[in-house]
Amino acid sequence: MTEGQEHAWARLGPRYLLPVPRDAAFTSVAPGSQIDPAQVFGRVAPLVVEIGSGQGHAIVHAAAARPEVDFLAVEVFQAGLARTMRDADAAGATNLRLVEANAPEVLQHLLPPASVDELWVFFPDPWHKKRHTKRRLVTAEFAGLAAGSLRVGGMLRLATDWEDYARQMVDVMDAAPGFARGFEGEWAPRFDGRVLTAFERKGARVGRDIRDLAYRRV
Template sequence: MDAAPVFRDKPVSFVRRSGRMSEAQDRAWAEFSPTYLLPVERGAATTSVKEGSAIDPVEVYGRRARLTVEIGSGQGHQIVSAAAADPDNDFLAVEVFTAGLARTMLDADRAGVKNLRLAEANAPEALEHLLPAGSVDELWVFFPDPWHKNKHTKRRLIAPDFVRVAALALRPGATLRLATDWQDYADQMREVLDEAPEFSRAFPGDWAERFEGRVLTAFEQKGLRVGRDIRDLTYTRVAP
């Protein structure tokens, strides 16, 4: 008899729609996932991470190096570009959509990228359970789903609970970078981070300068086309 489905007790920042991958994505998944995709022990749901199942980054990457994590890596344009440009450091993409992960693996292989791994996981659970405490040197959250309808804003990723688990994963002195093209979400992000004792602003004035290491993705281009201001925020993890 099939087991009853298990559901989370808190809303997540995504809706994981079913969808077929293209033939090329299917091939990429089959060929490259043994190299790029981390095996993740599951908890309650398909994209959950089991408590106590943290990886050892030195074992995963075969060396000790700075680790940058991108949350919601999408098609992987940002993380593949960064990993290719900085082979001396390591990168981890966290994403829930298999088509995006497959595209990321395909592009990483084409670029000859060896210092990138991917995790199919809900971001807060990856930060809390997959990554060892203090193991991350830089954390990126670029253009997360704004959930702009009032009834959906509770699904937004950047909230006090997220800040708590981000602080756990980041070492003291590490950097948290965020960007959005939705002004009210930018205001919320800044309010949440400004109130968090684990973080301090790393920019003067109202907003940070555009992160020069961020590639111009489709999300950012779409925001610019419709006249939205792109808001960057940069914070430093404060020592406990």
């Protein structure tokens, strides 16, 4: 991390970072670590969780714009989390918390069943080399964990700039028990709650189309 990010981590970490009991790995979540969102945020409110929040552009913007909703950012890279909490502090976003942990373990062990109103997965690592595609996040196993975390009627929102990953997402989610398409046609309309980031603009400049998907928990 840069000096500024280290300073943000030390100053703002106690406010924004959730303490997580670990299993074997540093970014793991120990079984039995379930949180109570009402205790964490000090109120009962809709909960939006972003998986792989990166530097936090989307979730900080959303948290600042929707103070009536609670937001949880899940990321494994400390530099991104430090940038997120620094920007959240500047924006006065008190309805945001951060978790430094592997996303599947957060869904499995940290979040209570049926506690999430929206789950966001925006531009996950595409692992575009053929020998690496097995490392992609959106699999049947992930869909099962997502189904367990989302309330009935909740939404799983996805976006990627890699067409073959988008089609893999469709194959996985169309076959996933407990989900139904929340869109008509080949792709969902662009989710208007997702702020346009430098990453997305860069993908568009090099000719990669952004594809959105939305699936409702049923």
